[in-house]
Amino acid sequence: xxxxxxxxxxxxxxxxxxxxxxxxxxxxxxxxxxxxxxxxxxxxxxxxxxxxxxxxxxxxxxxxxxxxxxxxxxxxxxxxxxxxxxxxxxxxxxxxxxxxxxxxxxxxxxxxxxxxxxxxxxxxxxxxxxxxxxxxxxxxxxxxxxxxxxxxxxxxxx
Numbered sequence: 001x002x003x004x005x006x007x008x009x010x011x012x013x014x015x016x017x018x019x020x021x022x023x024x025x026x027x028x029x030x031x032x033x034x035x036x037x038x039x040x041x042x043x044x045x046x047x048x049x050x051x052x053x054x055x056x057x058x059x060x061x062x063x064x065x066x067x068x069x070x071x072x073x074x075x076x077x078x079x080x081x082x083x084x085x086x087x088x089x090x091x092x093x094x095x096x097x098x099x100x101x102x103x104x105x106x107x108x109x110x111x112x113x114x115x116x117x118x119x120x121x122x123x124x125x126x127x128x129x130x131x132x133x134x135x136x137x138x139x140x141x142x143x144x145x146x147x148x149x150x151x152x153x154x155x156x157x158x
Contacts, residue, residue: 067154
């Protein structure tokens with residue numbers, strides 16, 4: 001009887017350990033999935049901001065070449081574009097701040113798990129890329145703001 005009890009206890013402990021290992025693996029997988037998703041979100045946002053930045057560069061070039069060369073309709077389109085972009089800009093800034101917060105949370109989570117050296121290297125690489133994406137977003141936001149300010153100043157001088 002004692003032998004079967006010991007076998008049962010050992011079996012239960014082995015099962016518990018197995019479950020704990022599976023849970024830890026699932027948590028690590030979830031961490032990597034979450035990092036990948038946030039990196040993707042930042043990448044998509046970066047594409048949108050790059051497009052806006054490029055469009056404003058074209059607007060800035062048109063304005064710099066001389067407002068007298070622009071039709072009234074074109075001036076109005078530029079003004080409307082600046083107005084619309086200004087409305088989006090505060091939301092974009094909040095999105096970037098949210099991504100920075102997500103980065104900090106993911107970084108903290110990554111330190112909670114006991115990762116193998118390979119897993120840690122993978123997490124570090126992904127987190128580094130995510131942080132770089134956030135920095136690119138900040139640069140786009142600054143460029144957009146600078147271009148908007150320049151265009152508004154030029155139009156205001158006319």
